[in-house]
Amino acid sequence: xxxxxxxxxxxxxxxxxxxxxxxxxxxxxxxxxxxxxxxxxxxxxxxxxxxxxxxxxxxxxxxxxxxxxxxxxxxxxxxxxxxxxxxxxxxxxxxxxxxxxxxxxxxxxxxxxxxxxxxxxxxxxxxxxxxxxxxxxxxxxxxxxxxxxxxxxxxxxxxxxxxxxxxxxxxxxxxxxxxx
Numbered sequence: 001x002x003x004x005x006x007x008x009x010x011x012x013x014x015x016x017x018x019x020x021x022x023x024x025x026x027x028x029x030x031x032x033x034x035x036x037x038x039x040x041x042x043x044x045x046x047x048x049x050x051x052x053x054x055x056x057x058x059x060x061x062x063x064x065x066x067x068x069x070x071x072x073x074x075x076x077x078x079x080x081x082x083x084x085x086x087x088x089x090x091x092x093x094x095x096x097x098x099x100x101x102x103x104x105x106x107x108x109x110x111x112x113x114x115x116x117x118x119x120x121x122x123x124x125x126x127x128x129x130x131x132x133x134x135x136x137x138x139x140x141x142x143x144x145x146x147x148x149x150x151x152x153x154x155x156x157x158x159x160x161x162x163x164x165x166x167x168x169x170x171x172x173x174x175x176x177x178x179x180x
Contacts (some may be wrong), residue, residue, distance in 0.1 A: 001031065001039065002028045002039050002049075003034070004030070004031070004051060004104070005025060005026075005029045005031065005036055005039060005040065005046070006046065006049060006053070007029075007030075008025050008026075008028035008029035009025045009046045009047075009050060009097075010050065010094050010097045011094075011097075011099035012024045012025050012028055012050070012116055013027060013047075013050075013096060013101070014095070014096045014097040015099040017096050017099070018100055018103065020039075020043075020100070022036055022037075022043050023042065023138040024045070024062070025043075025046065026137045027058075027175065029156065034069075041154075044106050045099045045155075047100065047101055047104050047105035047106070048105050048106050048111065050074055050097070050101055050105070051101045051105040051111055052108075052110065052111060052114070053085070054101065055111065055114045055115060055118065056114075057090065058087075058090050058118065059091060059114070059118050061154055062083075062086060062087075062118065062122055063121070063122075063125075064127075065082060065083065065126040066122065066126070067087050068082075069082075069125075069126075070125075073129075073132065075133055076130070076133040078175075079129055079133075080173075080176055080179055081127075081176050083146065083151055084146070084155070084172050084175045084176050085172050085178070086153055087151050087152065087155045087156055088159065088162070088168050088171055088172045088175075089168070091155055091156065091159045092159060092162060092165075092168040093163050095159045095160050095163060096160050096163075098156070098159055098160070099156075099159065099160035100164060102156050116166070119145075119148055119152070120151070122143070122144075123141070123144040123145040123147075123148045124149045126144035126147060126148065127140045128140075129144075130143050131143055133178075138179060140165055147179070150174065150175075150179060151179075154178070155171075155175065158171055158175075159171065
């Protein structure tokens with residue numbers, strides 16, 4: 001039931017943006033509003049759960065990408081391109097829904113801590129790759145953090161306008177070019 005409600009919520013937020021309501025979500029999920037409220041007391045609770053699930057998926061996917069970097073040791077351009085492409089893909093299936101999550105999901109302690117931990121571990125995992133590809137060791141921590149913050153900020157600010165695969169590819173290319 002919870003998964004059905006969350007899938008419906010994603011579709012409603014993707015179609016209607018911030019105007020999406022719990023009534024529309026319940027209708028699309030095929031459940032009564034009372035049933036929806038048994039699981040989620042309000043729209044913010046739905047958004048919080050969607051954001052936590054997105055964070056979990058993002059963490060797993062991005063850590064797997066770092067594992068790939070460790071094994072393959074790509075050059076810096078390949079790493080930046082792969083990271084940008086991965087973050088665009090993670091946010092591109094339902095771009096308006098992700099924009100609604102970013103705007104309206106409550107900043108719960110769990111979500112804030114999870115995001116901070118992901119940001120920190122990604123930057124830490126990138127430091128040796130920056131050093132390996134020629135960045136001075138003293139500059140590598142800041143460059144790694146700038147990469148993670150830049151990709152996160154740019155994708156999340158711009159993804160809502162990337163509704164097609166071509167739009168997402170163009171967005172990824174523009175971000176990579178801007179980081180170059």
